[in-house]
Amino acid sequence: MRTFKDRLRHTLLFELIALTLVAIFGAWxxxxxxxxxxxxxxxxxxxxxxxxxxxxxxxxxxxxxxxNMAPRGVKIRIIHALLFEGGLLIAGIFVVAWWLSITLLQALLLDLGFAAFFLVYAYVFNLAYDKIFPVPAQQALAS
Structure with missing residues (x-):
């Protein structure tokens, strides 16, 4: 299990790298x-x-x-994830359009681009993080 300190490092690195990539490639x-x-x-x-x-x-x-807090199976988790992402996408469209002074359609396309980027980025980042900073139990097993 990861420590709080490790989770803090994970979160900060995730956000700092993501913001850097968004700033550079988003501008480009x-x-x-x-x-x-x-x-x-x-x-x-x-x-x-x-x-x-x-x-x-x-x-x-x-x-x-x-x-009544029954166990959340696959169907509930899929619905949960879709509604979460849908709500974030809708709210994001308005923020993007306002901040960049672009149309709602342009903002939708950019927001969909953000969603696609973060889907891939989260996967790659976490894969790399696990290799660079293995879970302590995995470190013991590897030696």
Whole structure:
């Protein structure tokens, strides 16, 4: 199991690398400045964290009322993930359009690009992190 210190390092590295990539490649792809794209990346990260807190609290309230906290199987987890991502996408469109002064359609496309980027990035980052900083139990097994 990972320690709190390790989880903190994981979180900080994840966000710092992601914001750097978003600022650099977002600027290159969109023509906006790295500062604009970096700030947008930070706003989207904060939006995702806030939505995660609110959405999961609301989901738990619904779950207690209608399902009595029964075990959450695959169907509920798929619905949970789709609704989370859908809500984040909708909120993100308005933030992106406002910040970059672009149309809602352009913002939708950019927000979908963010979603695709983070799907791949999270996978690659976590794979690399596990190789560079193995779980202590895995370190003992490897020796």
């Amino acid at each position: 792809i969109t023509g906006h400045s790295p500062a604009e794209m970096g700030t947008l990346g930070l706003m989207m990260s904060l939006l995702a964290m806030a939505w995660n807190l609110v959405y999961n609290w609301m989901f738990d309230q619904w779950d207690m009322k209608y399902r």
